[in-house]
Amino acid sequence: MQGGRIARRGLSRLAAAVETAAVAPPRMPDFNHVPLPYDGPSAAEIARKRAEFLSPSLFHFYSKPLNIVEGKMQYLFDERGRRYLDAFAGIATVCCGHCHPDVVGAIAAQAGRLQHSTVLYLNHAIADFAEALASKMPGDLKVVFFTNSGTEANELAIMMARLYTGSHDIISLRNSYHGNAAGTMGATAQKNWKFSVVQSGVHHAVNPDPYRGAFGSDAEKYARDVQEIIEFGTTGQVAGFISEAIQGVGGIVELSPGYLPLAYEAVRSAGGLCIADEVQAGFARVGSHFWGFETHGVVPDIVTMAKGIGNGIPLGAVVTTPEIAQVLTRRCYFNTFGGNPLCTAGGLAVLRVLEKEGLQANAHAVGSYLKDRLRALQDKHEIIGDVRGTGFMLGVELVTDRQLKTPAKDEICRAMEHMKEMGVLVGKGGFYGNVFRITPPLCFTKEDADFFVAVMDSALSKL
Template sequence: MASTDVAQSRRVVTEIPGPKSRALQERKAAATAPGVGSVLPVYVDRAGGGIVEDVDGNALIDFGSGIAVTSVGNAAPQVVERASEQLARFTHTCFMVNPYESYVQVCEELNRLTPGRHEKRSLLLNSGAEAVENAVKIARNATGRPAVVVFDHAYHGRTNLTMALTAKNMPYKEGFGPLAGDVYRMPMAYPFRWPGDSRECGPEAARQCIDQITTQIGAQNVAAVLIEPIQGEGGFIEPAEGFLPQLADFCRDNGIAFVADEVQTGFARTGHMFACEHEGVVPDLITTAKGIAGGLPLGAVTGRADLMDAVHAGGLGGTYGGNPAACAAALATMEAIESQGLVERAGRIGETVLARLRALADRHGIIGDVRGRGAMVALELVNGPADSTPNQDAVKRVLRYCHERGLVLLTAGTYGNVIRLLPPLVIGDDLLDEGLSILEEAFEQL
């Protein structure tokens, strides 16, 4: 399943970053906007399967997948083949000028794969933030209402509207205001940090949210309740059981569009094709991007036909939305997920990773919580068993150790104290085991 010319083994031949990467980093500092940072300034030469090779000849185990994008593997052969064939035929016409079949095919597949058997329509865009922004536009237009409800720890993008929807100030919102209005934030059902009994977190948080929506906004004024079924940048927070279904029921009873932001959780990442399927939640609108097209930029909104049909002709679209090469890549990606059984594979990855990390947490009191589903798993680090204060310093030390030994890891969390694992779904068991062993060694060194 991996790219045929990228050996699936870790190799460290220089310090990391190596001399060529450091030279490129100097060029970056002189040429690019400093606001665009890099978690690990190792410059990539090629990648495939579960390996990223850098310009210095190092081969790193990939536990990041470009932030859950290359789920079917980097440069997956079927994705490369389909996208290359399309590029040779035509690169762009703009679907709003001269349409093409592959855009329609992607929409048909999204309508088939997303939760619910109701009639659906889809819209193709360029990114996750653009998908979220258009979902809000659709909900407002269809309901005739202005307000949008979002949640603590949420991340929805970097455009003006999606910054307002996002919870964390630094680095996403600091200095970029004023932001869009009619956005209201509610408490998240975050079991690890719930002030009461964590076993009651789901129903208590749902009651609190519903009460605040009813009394502070008025349900009749709410166009959409927007939520990530597992929060991504906020720290891979799994809402407590029952929270999402209760919110979805409330929305249904009050004519509010329930919008699932599945940009990071979608396309087999969590052991379901979509994370909201875990509790049988059927959203009115669902936003997707990241893992949809094997590394090419594409986003989408899929939703109930009555909502999607409400928008007037010309009210939705964009010059590059549904680019033909990205559509070809998306069709190959969705085919690969189904033909290679990657939903089930993600579930098996989750079983392996969660077992290892829970055993690690038993040995190290600074691991306050292990959570996640499928190939979307996180560790939340704290000061100790009796002190849940976020421990950003330990995260930095663990990442430094892992990066130096050729393991790509990412951070997350409102407090910067979460380590997240997002391996490609095609990663081999040997690489998965080796990467977890490096992570375990890092904690032994603390």
């Protein structure tokens, strides 16, 4: 009898151990970095000041907002020194990794010598970076205008297209996001991001969205809508067409294959210029190519960029041809901080790190691996309606009904809370706010990808 009781107790302990192992949270990969001690204000104190002194339009993720005080490569640290895997990278901004020593070193060296002068004087930092940036562009795209953000870059690009063509009409895509200033808000096509102010001369074409779009993946039908906008909504002449290669804020939406060449052809036949918004997809994030538009086999007339260009530095740019660039000589165009030596020195360091460390190849290899693992997760979890994107610009759309594609808006918020508790930070977006935006620093490893998938798997299992 006693031996039987001992045996049963042993089996009970074994069962308990198995159960504990089954629910044990995934283990984060090892990382050799000790964050500095933090003695600043608490999260509660910062939240109080933010509520009192900052814009009431600001919002945050999570029921208890995180106080992030330090970053190192693909990881972030809170006020208590807890480490988090960063799968959002400050909204697809940190490409080389947080506080990359080469980028920090370049900024510090420039800050110690000259923080700011003006483009009215000569300085090598802006010229060196412009030359390096132009070397990354195809065709005759080699004249660079520096700005402070993606919104500014898109504002400038739209103005240049209107000046060059003499037309006012711009075509953009529904579900797009191009910024929150006057002109770019007009090009943005989601009510979530638009205020009731004058937004003239923009026509929004049917979005070539293979998952939710009216025509599935039929690129010709979507392109026909662009042609009909030109014929029935304009004089027959347009200023330009602006689009992202992958819609970021819109929920990592890939455009139907074959669409951009057809849309570009229609717009150019109407005298317009083609603008590629590379604010999120640029700088090696898509992995297979350096620029998102290259995945579609097109060459734009104007390219805009920001975010990854500076690894977190306030920096943006517009790159175009010498002929188109001439339109800004008709008057004085000036940007006080565009081309600031501190920012451009940092930007040049980012380009060099991307090349030296093979981060584009890493984004392609690890991003493809991560996408395959996410698709396997889709087979397991009915709530995953779609997995899409390329490289380190991936989206996972959650739905409560796969047939009806009903957005799982509440569920994604709960899943994000679970993931945060297990040490993973991820973004969300899409018109309905039901898409995981997975845009990590390009130094993300396969071990990070495995940990990320394990955490997402566990979080979705808890819903």
